[in-house]
Amino acid sequence: MASVAFLARWVQSLLGDRQLGISSLALVRLLWYVAALALTPGRRTLRRMQTLVGSCPTDRHGVERLLKEKPDATRQILLALGHQRLAAVLAKKRRKRIHVLVDTTNNRRFGKHMEGAFKFRDNTTSGYIVGHRLVVAIAVVGKSLIPLGGRLFIREQDAQRLGTKYLSQIDLAEELIKGLPEMPPGVQVEVLGDSFFFCAQIVKACRERNYVLTSRAQTNQTVTGPGAGRRTTVGKKMKRLFARRQAKPVTVKVRHRTRTFLVAQRQHAFRKIGLINTVYSKEKGKKRDPIALVTTDLAATPKEVIERMGHRWAIELFFRSCKQDLGMGHYQGRHWEGVDQHLQLVLIAHLLLSCAGSHKLPDAGRTTKGDTLSGLHELKAGKAALRQALAQDLVGEARTPQALKLRLKRHVDLMYGT
Helix, strand or coil: CHHHHHHHHHHHHHHHHCCCCCCHHHHHHHHHHHHHHHHHCCCCCCHHHHHHCCCCCCCCHHHHHHHHHHHHHHHHHHHHHHHHHHHHHHHHHHHCCEEEEEEEEEEEEECCEEEECCCEECCCCCCEEEEEEEEEEEEECCCCEEEEEEEEEEEEHHHHHHHCCCCCCCHHHHHHHHHHCCCCCEEEEEECCCCCCCHHHHHHHHHHHCCCEEEEEECEEEEEEEECCEEEEEHHHHHHHHHCCCEEEEEEECEEEEEEEEEEEEEEEEEEEEEEEEEEEEEEECCCEEEEEECCCCCCHHHHHHHHHHCCHHHHHHHHHHHHCCCCCCCCCCCCHHHHHHHHHHHHHHHHHHHHHHCCCCCCCCCCCCCCCCCCCHHHHHHHHHHHHHHHHHCCCCCCCCHHHHHHHHHHHHHHHC
């Protein structure tokens, strides 16, 4: 990945003849924003953009005007890059199973004029904060993390005031699931989510596309069926099973550790959902309360269900790398469209750095071992490759901002024939 010119050529080759409705200069500026995020996340992004190229807006209002241009075009770029990356990894590793993780993350914000921000309870701090809530979907193939999309959640009263259509968090998750690409024959897609996403709407969306949903049930959900007998709740059924010592030990390897769980498997009919395979689980020797894992795969064993839920930890590592190394939560604008566009560009930066850290790209002249973003080492390798490429391709003999502008203009002329 030698320069932003290479990024533009790559994006253009992936999109083909698809019309984005965005000018060539705006596309180059968006890619410069991606490079600035990769090099210096946080509040120093604007200054990094000014150092890289003087033709980009470097004040908050200029960046907001840039990010509010054609947000759908950026989503198309992210979707095309994610699909291409997913197809390349599947062709390389020949995997028969893909895990799609859907989860929410919070960005704490300060100020009274932040559009889309509201007060909510944060589970990490066990308190209430003011900020933005994002719904993100990523694909896990082996050890590769591939972002597929993200949406900014806006409350109904805020959506009416801003003049946009209201979509709940469930609606956003359903939109991301339905937007997944068609998989090759024989590849099974398993959607993983927490208890919030175990509802009739998400289960229906997964069943329509022949996906397997694995999640966690809430203790107050009502169940019936041959495994539950009369109508009861998940919490009461779970308490009854463990009180009667009907759970059996199962040894499972989760996150590179071998653990022993006490499990009891039943098939329950959930209200408005249908028949679901339910696994009541509790780690042996721990004082934690048991949990109820659910899956639409009726033939899955308790060991398989627990192993699937163990893959959900990858999205927490993904959020940490995006916030610490790509500045996901450091956007300084006030408009909700800019916040949503910033999220798309962060996911694009993650995709490009994953390729830089795991493949030998044209004009890069380097490669790194492995094909994973589960840790920070591949992300750092991609950032190092980007720094080296920018230093070689853009700076060169140019020592002044005027010389950098001329070099960028030559790149634009070569790419678009202007």
